[in-house]
Amino acid sequence: AQKITQTQPGMFVQEKEAVTLDCTYDTSDPSYGLFWYKQPSSGEMIFLIYQGSYDQQNATEGRYSLNFQKARKSANLVISASQLGDSAMYFCAMRGENFNKFYFGSGTKLNVKP
Amino acid sequence: EPEVTQTPSHQVTQMGQEVILRCVPISNHLYFYWYRQILGQKVEFLVSFYNNEISEKSEIFDDQFSVERPDGSNFTLKIRSTKLEDSAMYFCASSDHQRQETQYFGPGTRLLVL
Numbered sequence: 019a020q021k022i023t024q025t026q027p028g029m030f031v032q033e034k035e036a037v038t039l040d041c042t043y044d045t046s047d048p049s050y051g052l053f054w055y056k057q058p059s060s061g062e063m064i065f066l067i068y069q070g071s072y073d074q075q076n077a078t079e080g081r082y083s084l085n086f087q088k089a090r091k092s093a094n095l096v097i098s099a100s101q102l103g104d105s106a107m108y109f110c111a112m113r114g115e116n117f118n119k120f121y122f123g124s125g126t127k128l129n130v131k132p
Numbered sequence: 133e134p135e136v137t138q139t140p141s142h143q144v145t146q147m148g149q150e151v152i153l154r155c156v157p158i159s160n161h162l163y164f165y166w167y168r169q170i171l172g173q174k175v176e177f178l179v180s181f182y183n184n185e186i187s188e189k190s191e192i193f194d195d196q197f198s199v200e201r202p203d204g205s206n207f208t209l210k211i212r213s214t215k216l217e218d219s220a221m222y223f224c225a226s227s228d229h230q231r232q233e234t235q236y237f238g239p240g241t242r243l244l245v246l
Contacts, residue, residue: 055175055237063175063223063237109175118188120165120235122175 020045022112024123031100032131038085039095039126041110049115052093054084057107057125066108069093100130134158136238138224144244148213153241155207155224164207165225165235166199168192175223181207214245 021044031037043052054066069077069084077084085094097104110123137156145151157164166178180187181199196212207226211218221242225235 053235061221061242062239063225065234065236068234111175116188118163118180118182119190120167120177122167122177124174 020047020050020112020114020119020121022110022121022123024110024126026126027124028127028129030129030131031097033102034099036096036098037100037128039097039108039110039128041093041095041123043091043093043110043112045091045112045114047115051113052084052086053111053113053120054082054093054095055109055111055122056104057109059106063109067095097128102130102132104128105130136224136226136236138222138238138241140241141239142242142244144246145214147216147245151211151214151243153209153211153222153224153243155209155226155238156205157207157224157226158228158236159205161226161228161236163187163227164199164201165227166209167223167225167237168220169223169240170217170220178209211243214243216245219243219245 023042050071052069056064067077067079067082067084069086076086081098083096107125107127109125113120139154164181167175169175177190179189179193198210200208221240223240224238227235
């Protein structure tokens, strides 16, 4: 069975500082993908970053990077130089070997303080 | 930039009524998904759809739910006899063949069952 765990229900970070949002997963599939989505208070889901289980390098997208530690089954999101607009709910998600089913974590609410 | 659209943005219905939630995926995308998010909870996968048939469905997607692609652009989710616990935000998402891992979400339909 697939499982995604986000243990931080809420986080605070000072503007311009970096923050790490934790995500651990469990799967028996030999290949899988890990995602992070941002959900602002307006409700939409915004794709941030993707990491494939066989990717050799950690994914990066602008200020977002994914700290992928396969042996530890963790896929933490690092946001560098936090901005006030980063305040939102962040969801870690996983797809299994087939692309047809996705699993989401419970989310982390990030608050960026000025 | 192309985007997934959903209508209506909000829907209020009486328990036992049928509702149809509509989505227009990004035009060249081939994979379609429905998710729901009960207020304050995580995003839950409902169903995926490819090549005019369901690829995968979750345990939530029981007989009261159905999906259809009635024409080349729309993708619908029908709930036959709504229950109070169906109240949630329903998200449609789509992805293309080249980058199946990147799902683009619509803005969601907030369904309230009274």
